[in-house]
Amino acid sequence: MSEQETVVNITVNGQPVEAQPGEWVIAAAERAGVYIPHFCYHPRMNSVGMCRMCIVDIDTGRGPALQPSCMVAVTEGMVVDTTSDQTRKAQDGVLEFLLLNHPLDCPVCDKGGECPLQDQTMAYGPGESRFVEEKRHFEKPIPVNDLVYLDRERCILCDRCTRFADEVAGDPLITFQDRGDQTQVNTFPDLPFSSYFSGNTVQICPVGALTAVPYRFKARPWDLTEVESTYPNPMGDRVVVQASRDQVLRYQGVDSDAVNWGWLTDKDRFSFEAAASDLRLQTPLLRGTPLGRPDPGGSELVETTWRQALSQAADAIKGAIACNGPQSVAVLGGARLTNEDQYVWARLAKGVIGTDNVDAQLDDGLPADAVLGLPRATINRACTPGGTVILLAPDPKEEQGTLYLRLRHAVVNDGVQLIEITPRSTGLSHLAAHRLHHRPGEAAAVATALVGGDIDPGPDGDIGGAPAADVAAAATALADRADQPITVILGRPSLAESADFTLDAAAELARFANLLNAGGRPGIAFLPALHRGNVLGALDMGLAPGLLPGRTTLADGGSALAESWGSVPSAPGQDARGILKAAAEGRIDVLILLGADPLGDYPNAEQAEEALNRVGTIIASDLFLNPSAARAHIVFPAAGFAERRGTHTNLEGRITSQRQIITPPGTARADWAIATELARQLGADFGFGSPEDVWEEIARVAPSHRNLSSQAIEAADDGVVVADSSIEFAPPDAPTSAPHIDAYSLRLVSARRMYDRGTLVQHAGSLAGLAPTAVLSVNPYDFDRVGVEPGTDVQVISHVGEMDMPVVADPGVPRGTAAFGYNYPDLDVRDLVDPEAAVTDLRIQTR
């Protein structure tokens, strides 16, 4: 395309404006600083021209005429006048019509003060209405789901919420119903708007028709203070945090072009309730007697001072080092923290204590080298029009909600071809070009065949459980688009199988990546789909065995870092599995838990239990007294999101800032301060007085983050993507193979659901009830074979345990497979899974 064609020259209110071809007039005007009032137009959704508020005089050579500027694309020489008498009269008229049926209950409406209808009536509307008849009436707010109320009288039928449900979320469970003046938004009777993204409709509603239960009647917009921040999830969703009287009351999504486009999941949006919970830790706790007297052997946790808690912790660590060496101290967790917090804990553990037994993941993610050692993609790269996305990960709809929305948009609107290599269907399956649903543990065979490897189909004509013809078709489709970017979403699709299977598959794709990337093509890059908040930051900051801050290893970066830190561990330590195994064998004296709950989260619950029993001193730094922290000897209350400032790293390696808006509860402190203080007690003065001090040191010593100033992060709209990495991906030496499955068993797939038994969900009043109860999902055709009836309670038996649960038919589960959530509040799948085994097979029988 030549230069002339990439710019369309139009005139807006007498000023020349350079617009992009195909751009809507309203968007071009807005970029040029001319605001055209509107209700239904939303830049992230299709235009519908429902509200007529954006009609302006547009002259395309045939004289000015009123046209909706959200429906008219710019053309060369177009003249737009948004201030003409005709335009003003039209806007005035449209508003008078919109207000015919709109109740004037602004004084009791939650939207009052931030309501586009209110604002635009003030700016463009008539002072009085000529409508004297009775307005239409509907039942006042009705719940459309557990989180959102709908007041149909206030609705101006802009189609934003219904378009969002249909176009963006893909859950068209609210629609326009009836006709004429009775038109209303509603759900099907008794079928709620059960979408993970329903809160977004509240944010985009231009009137007070949709209100969120957790925010209703809590505050007035003019009483709120706000800061822009980054939500601590792996996507790093940009949010505005709004608070009043030192309490967070609302999160609103921020339209970040590179990340979340303004959307949030309901889980994240309403999680602020948990932060204000009465159960938050407020003061340090120590073991003591039931009467509150400190006593190291006491059965209770009693309140104490920071001084005493820190000095006891320091004494325990010193004692452990003196008796059994630094390797007898271990650190688990840290994914919930900011980069700065993580760096200081990493420096404390590796530079001061001298232990490398540090792991931010609890054996439920991927090794650091698979995350940092493969070419890293960005979300925008994955969504490049015409590209290919290979999903080798758990369902993004359940685990990375906004990534699901971005991918869904890319597949539906931008022709991105999605190839699924998953053990069961996902929220994107119905959109996928190729669905290669394999047997648990056999992803590598599918991946190999996909990239052209020679794999013999099994006796049933399948490769790893996926029909060989489907795999061949996908391989052809992939090869056809090999000159376009290919992005692999890489994560653990099932926690009931060994991570090695995923790594084997990743290794195959990585080999193919090397071939492609060497040929001057965009090639393959990887987007790690890990689960915990700032787990990518934790890996960057060295909270993993063998790693140091700045994506380098002990071997490569150790000597350089030792100059600043004084010393680093000489040999790589253990990961979470190794640490808890060592602890269970009595080789760990001090275990530091940074927001980690091995009892609740670690796949091997039995081993976690043993470990916590044997460890001499458990030190926990947490927001809540979770089951593991309740077993601790020393508990530090930590500051959470919006209670401290710092930076966050998302799955792309994008660093964005988090800001503080409220004070932490009680005497809770930011983790960087806790770690700095503990280091001082151990004789090391880090000299940190603020998170900025910490970042300055990170930018000085961490190779990948070198010279990245906090000002640069603050200044960039979408943060800064750190791409450098000196870590090499080390795939498993020999591929793991899944054992043969017998004819009476089903192989288990277990992945997380969005609403779970996690601390955050269970402490947020509005979300706690949303977690589903446990069911086992089985393919409808397997019921005959295993001899049970769908919908009945069955007994499920693995070689390590058994439990009773209902079984349901789900065609999304391949034959021979059974799916069960990892984190149901009522039943714990860990009672069935043998964490040492490669896969878990189940037998089902009627009770």
Add this chain to the structure above:
Amino acid sequence: MARLNANNLTVAQDILSRYPVPRSALIPLLHLAQEQDGYVAEDAMAHIAELVGVTPAEVMGTCSFYEMLKREPVGDYMVNICNGISCHLLGSSELIHHAEATLGVRPGGTTDDGKITLEAVECIAACTEAPCLQINYRYRNQVTTEDFDQLVEDLRDGTAGVAPHGQLAKVRQHIGDDRRAGVSPPDGQGEPAWMARNPSDNGDGS
């Protein structure tokens, strides 16, 4: 009342086979449901949603847009008396009052025996035959009160020769196996069945 019964499910499959895209069959299937129960039941909407691959809310959105798709049970016979201007001038108001008195229901109501639902409607485009009415959308022209009484009697006797509400035609359209469009392949994968079936039709009108 209910989901589509086994017979109607077969008919529904036949209807679905006429359209390259399943959701095109939505309105014909709503008619089928109305034929089965006399109105479109919520369960039937949910069933149709499954058949055409949309959500029940979307079916409700379409169904509720159309006045003639009833979402509440109505009598076997819908009697729609026109109250447009021509009919009004020629006495439809009196006719409506008479109907209310003889049937004992207001417009919109159904008689106790479940036979007749009375409605007063806007112009039904038969002004030359005013005052007129429809029984299950079949016209009766220049209706007097005597005619009306006779009509009600015939309807109750079942001698009026009008099919019960919901039945669109006495002969059901049937598409032969060779004419079926079927379900179209996914986007960009081959042409629809109806295109492949007519190779001579090259699109230029020849």
